[in-house]
Amino acid sequence: MQVLENRVALVTGAAGGIGRACALALAAAGARVAVTDLDPFALNELVAEIRTTDGDAMACRLDVADEASVAAAFDRVIETLGPVSILVTCAGIMAEGPAAAHDITDISLDDWERIQAVNARGTFLCIREYMRRHRKTPVQNGRIITLASAAAQLGGYRGDPCYVASKAAILGLTKIAARQAAGSGVTVNCVAAGPVKTGMFERAMNSEAVPGLVEKIPLGRVGEASDVAAAVTYLAGDGGAWVTGSTLDVNGGYRMQ
Numbered sequence: 001m002q003v004l005e006n007r008v009a010l011v012t013g014a015a016g017g018i019g020r021a022c023a024l025a026l027a028a029a030g031a032r033v034a035v036t037d038l039d040p041f042a043l044n045e046l047v048a049e050i051r052t053t054d055g056d057a058m059a060c061r062l063d064v065a066d067e068a069s070v071a072a073a074f075d076r077v078i079e080t081l082g083p084v085s086i087l088v089t090c091a092g093i094m095a096e097g098p099a100a101a102h103d104i105t106d107i108s109l110d111d112w113e114r115i116q117a118v119n120a121r122g123t124f125l126c127i128r129e130y131m132r133r134h135r136k137t138p139v140q141n142g143r144i145i146t147l148a149s150a151a152a153q154l155g156g157y158r159g160d161p162c163y164v165a166s167k168a169a170i171l172g173l174t175k176i177a178a179r180q181a182a183g184s185g186v187t188v189n190c191v192a193a194g195p196v197k198t199g200m201f202e203r204a205m206n207s208e209a210v211p212g213l214v215e216k217i218p219l220g221r222v223g224e225a226s227d228v229a230a231a232v233t234y235l236a237g238d239g240g241a242w243v244t245g246s247t248l249d250v251n252g253g254y255r256m257q
């Protein structure tokens, strides 16, 4: 029997680098995976890839910033695959491109609200929905895994302030959710990733700055999405059963202290 057999996982931001890797890893471990993102069509290829390896998956549109969309997605996933056992919240955005303000005094309220809406509110809405459903229909070995960032732990050497603050909100929310969900046997943990080679990284990072960044990473490389997915799979599995309220650093030693 595979580690995650008979478990249903819902992954947000699954069209992105880390979400996709998490969906593939959870499916490879036997979970039936609902891959969700803003554009469900972008997910069809991922569903097909999972099915070629005998995995089970479905695609579902989900805007994590929208309360009704989150509820509707949970309805659809539960109807199709059954109660959600594992929630992985990968959907996230940061200010990008030349217009991205890194000085607090230059940040517009619109930018602040836009980034909090996806990263902080979106994580809150998904956790709340999971916990509401779980209280009505408990499932064994419940797991919630959130995605924060070394940027929130470090104050973000190069991160934009909206992003850093939104990821810090996730660190705190993960702990309070862990306390409240523990009584129903659900663990809640956060993976704080360092720099990982994905679309977000490529868009935010000037390629000339990459060698300088790598020099600051003791393990001597930028992370792969699969590095994060491996940590998520560990937390989702039996090995993570007595781990809750933790922040797992997956950063090549970038934040060693």
Ligand SMILES: NC(=O)c1ccc[n+]([C@@H]2O[C@H](COP(=O)([O-])OP(=O)(O)OC[C@H]3O[C@@H](n4cnc5c(N)ncnc54)[C@H](O)[C@@H]3O)[C@@H](O)[C@H]2O)c1
Binding pocket: 012, 013, 014, 015, 016, 017, 018, 019, 036, 037, 038, 039, 062, 063, 064, 065, 089, 090, 091, 092, 093, 118, 122, 147, 148, 149, 150, 192, 193, 194, 195, 196, 197, 198, 199, 200, 201
């Ligand atoms: N890549 C890194 O270096 C890094 C480091 C630390 C943490 N993270 C975090 O990991 C998570 C995944 O990031 P990634 O690097 O794979 O980025 P990515 O840009 O490749 O993927 C992010 C995904 O989130 C989706 N998304 C955006 N807004 C959404 C919304 N409102 N509703 C649903 N989906 C939405 C996007 O469509 C995209 O597919 C993010 O939360 C990010 O903050 C990334």
